[in-house]
Amino acid sequence: MRLRVALAVSAAMFTIHAASAQEPIRIGSSVGLTGYSAATDRAWRDSLELAAEKLNAAGGLLGRKVEFVFEDNRSEPQEAVVGYRKMIANDKVVAVDSGCVSAGNAAAASSLVRAKVPMILCSILPPRPEEQKWAFSFLPPPRFESETRFRYLRDHTTIRKVGILHDPTPYAMMMRDLGIKVAQEFGIEVVTTESYKQDDADMSVQIGRINSAGAGAIVKMGQGGSTVTAAKNVKQLGLDKMLLMASLDDGVLFTQAGEILGEQFLFVAPGVQIPASIPAGPAREAADEFLNTWRAKFGDRDPNAGARAWDSFSVFARAVKEANSTDGEAVRSAMEKMSGVQGAVAKYNFSPDQHVGITENPFVLGVVRKGKFEVKRSGV
Amino acid sequence: MISPAITSTRPRAAWTAALPVIAAGALIAYGLTSSGYIATVLGFAAIYGVFCTGLNFFMGYTGQASFGQNAFAALGGYGSAILTDRLGLEPVLAILASMSIAGIVALVVGYPTLRLRGHYLAMATFALGLITYEITIEWTSLTHGYMGYSGIPPLGLFGYELANEKQQLVALVVIALFGVWISNRLRNSRFGRALRAIAGSEAAAAALGINVARYKLAAFVIAALYASVAGSLFAHFIGFISPEVFGTAMVVLSFTMLYLGGIGTTWGPLVGALIASLIPEVLRSTLPGGLKEGQDIVYCAILILILIFVPKGLSSLGSLWQARRSAVREG
Numbered sequence A: 001m002r003l004r005v006a007l008a009v010s011a012a013m014f015t016i017h018a019a020s021a022q023e024p025i026r027i028g029s030s031v032g033l034t035g036y037s038a039a040t041d042r043a044w045r046d047s048l049e050l051a052a053e054k055l056n057a058a059g060g061l062l063g064r065k066v067e068f069v070f071e072d073n074r075s076e077p078q079e080a081v082v083g084y085r086k087m088i089a090n091d092k093v094v095a096v097d098s099g100c101v102s103a104g105n106a107a108a109a110s111s112l113v114r115a116k117v118p119m120i121l122c123s124i125l126p127p128r129p130e131e132q133k134w135a136f137s138f139l140p141p142p143r144f145e146s147e148t149r150f151r152y153l154r155d156h157t158t159i160r161k162v163g164i165l166h167d168p169t170p171y172a173m174m175m176r177d178l179g180i181k182v183a184q185e186f187g188i189e190v191v192t193t194e195s196y197k198q199d200d201a202d203m204s205v206q207i208g209r210i211n212s213a214g215a216g217a218i219v220k221m222g223q224g225g226s227t228v229t230a231a232k233n234v235k236q237l238g239l240d241k242m243l244l245m246a247s248l249d250d251g252v253l254f255t256q257a258g259e260i261l262g263e264q265f266l267f268v269a270p271g272v273q274i275p276a277s278i279p280a281g282p283a284r285e286a287a288d289e290f291l292n293t294w295r296a297k298f299g300d301r302d303p304n305a306g307a308r309a310w311d312s313f314s315v316f317a318r319a320v321k322e323a324n325s326t327d328g329e330a331v332r333s334a335m336e337k338m339s340g341v342q343g344a345v346a347k348y349n350f351s352p353d354q355h356v357g358i359t360e361n362p363f364v365l366g367v368v369r370k371g372k373f374e375v376k377r378s379g380v
Numbered sequence B: 001m002i003s004p005a006i007t008s009t010r011p012r013a014a015w016t017a018a019l020p021v022i023a024a025g026a027l028i029a030y031g032l033t034s035s036g037y038i039a040t041v042l043g044f045a046a047i048y049g050v051f052c053t054g055l056n057f058f059m060g061y062t063g064q065a066s067f068g069q070n071a072f073a074a075l076g077g078y079g080s081a082i083l084t085d086r087l088g089l090e091p092v093l094a095i096l097a098s099m100s101i102a103g104i105v106a107l108v109v110g111y112p113t114l115r116l117r118g119h120y121l122a123m124a125t126f127a128l129g130l131i132t133y134e135i136t137i138e139w140t141s142l143t144h145g146y147m148g149y150s151g152i153p154p155l156g157l158f159g160y161e162l163a164n165e166k167q168q169l170v171a172l173v174v175i176a177l178f179g180v181w182i183s184n185r186l187r188n189s190r191f192g193r194a195l196r197a198i199a200g201s202e203a204a205a206a207a208l209g210i211n212v213a214r215y216k217l218a219a220f221v222i223a224a225l226y227a228s229v230a231g232s233l234f235a236h237f238i239g240f241i242s243p244e245v246f247g248t249a250m251v252v253l254s255f256t257m258l259y260l261g262g263i264g265t266t267w268g269p270l271v272g273a274l275i276a277s278l279i280p281e282v283l284r285s286t287l288p289g290g291l292k293e294g295q296d297i298v299y300c301a302i303l304i305l306i307l308i309f310v311p312k313g314l315s316s317l318g319s320l321w322q323a324r325r326s327a328v329r330e331g
Helices: A002-022 A038-057 A077-089 A102-114 A142-156 A170-185 A204-212 A226-236 A251-264 A282-298 A304-323 A328-335 B014-033 B036-061 B070-085 B091-113 B118-138 B165-187 B190-200 B202-207 B212-238 B248-261 B268-286 B289-309 B314-330
Strands: A025-031 A066-072 A095-098 A119-121 A135-137 A161-166 A189-195 A217-221 A243-246 A265-270 A339-342 A347-349 A363-369 A372-375
Touching: A025 A038, A025 A077, A025 A102, A038 A066, A038 A282, A038 A304, A066 A077, A077 A102, A077 B036, A077 B212, A077 B268, A095 A102, A095 A304, A102 A119, A119 A304, A142 A170, A142 A217, A142 A265, A142 A363, A161 A170, A161 A204, A170 A189, A170 A217, A189 A204, A204 A226, A217 A226, A226 A243, A226 A251, A243 A251, A251 A265, A251 A363, A265 A304, A282 A304, A282 A339, A304 A328, A304 A339, B014 B036, B014 B165, B036 B165, B036 B190, B036 B212, B036 B248, B036 B268, B070 B091, B070 B118, B070 B212, B070 B248, B091 B118, B091 B212, B118 B248, B165 B190, B165 B212, B165 B268, B190 B202, B190 B212, B202 B212, B248 B268, B248 B289, B248 B314, B268 B289, B268 B314
Parallel strands: A025 A066, A025 A095, A095 A119, A119 A135, A161 A189, A161 A217, A217 A243, A243 A265
Antiparallel strands: A265 A363, A339 A347, A363 A372
16 A cells, blocks of 8 residues: 555656646747837747747757747836746746846846846846846846047047947946046047937937037947938038948848948948857857858848847756756846857856956948948048 | 716716726735745736826826826936935835825926926926936936946835735735825825816816816826835835836836826726736737747737727726616616
């Protein structure tokens, strides 16, 4: 009788264990599929799905399939909070790998910390130190974008006065303040800063002010269609010598702005956006691995945001393997040990004191020539 | 057009009046026995319920247009954040202090603005919302601009904090019901009858000896106080605020809630807030993956259908059914 009971209990436990082994690892993702972050966050979502597909085809993670739960935050913090709480309470996600709506990620950070859910982010880190402990950013530090542009101006042009044109998003505001400091380090003076709203249909007034302040280049900080609007306005105002230097963005917008302004339009880009700029070696191999998978599914769609999402998931998956667990604290701790990991965009160096993974400048300055992106190496 | 619900003095059947309360009670009980996610959704509904109940004073009872109540919610939200974070004030005291500030601002702004009527008043109040929005973005040393204000403590008093969503939900529901109770008391008072007279006809109300400008100002200030409380509650509920929270989307959403629930009715704003908050979440949970992209379309279609078939708002469903039954009996 005792033997029968023991066998029955063992069989039941085995069944439960087998079932849990088949349960997928759920990872949440709060993305702005509509609103100002839509272009970046749609690419973020698509790339995560692609990465999960590839991993699952190769056997999954710790022997389990990976499943993403995407929640559209409409680029609004309140929506993000609701979505995050659903993912924590209902979907029981073990981690989140979220898009670039920094206000949404910051608004939900305290809930995620309480639930011990590591945050892998496209955006900047949340503001409070106790929240930063659980967050890992895959966004290149804003300083790198500014350095790339000002270094080019210092080394290849005679332009020593610039105007900053920015939108009011957290990232652009941070870039503006930092840009003013970085410009000084390169011997460049920011003569004026002008702001615009993302949906402004005309920026002639701001660009006119920058021109009359004596600037030789417009350093634009902000994403979306506004870059094309600014390019049109520079052309309409007949500013033949004025450079327009755009920040990190989708390649479609660069192509459009480049067609309008030609070599007057320059943009910051990671190597993966101009693959020929990456020298042969591990960086090129990592970029090619991503680009081959990406292009097979999405053709010539711009790989910028998608590449960072791909990297974020690769590093996360590596941390889970290192931890041999999906427990929040174990994964968080393993993420802090992810140093020297080569990704498609950059090499990632996380540590207990370093939760922004990109520590070396991955950017080049690009230009559009005959519809193709090339690295701008000499002056105008 | 002024809804008969605003000017009518006909008493409603007790059971139809109780219907929304029972429904709200059932949903709240569901929230308390469900996950933190459901509690969060219902918490937001309660906060918007407070906001819309206030807006109902000005738009429903008094029949005026205001597109700028988000300005007072921002004052409440940022007031609470700054007073608790920088001055170490208790959340409840911060809410009261923010209410005072919002009330004074409403008085100062409302005095000249409320001389306008119709579209002009709507545009002036809309401008008020936009100005406040710009200030919250640009005055970064005080508001942290677009970066947002984080680390706002949860609701509490004398060092005791409501740590989780469910405890906070109870507090939010109590506050929302208290707000509705005040609204109901005032609606049926001399003051409320004066407001409803203004909604019917300003000229007629003035002929009856009602000081129209003063009553309109009083309704505007009351709406601002409610909005301020809602903004503060939002800040303490989430622990984070940023300018987008109090943007134009808040105005659009609150209008939807007000008309969905029933403008000019006592319970309508709270019912509207509950339904408008729950529909997107029901769709989020039930729509299959491929259809999730069309969630907004389905949501808008549902809202349109409700407004077509229940034009007086969902809180009038009971009386609508009763009227049909009476018509059938008489017919």
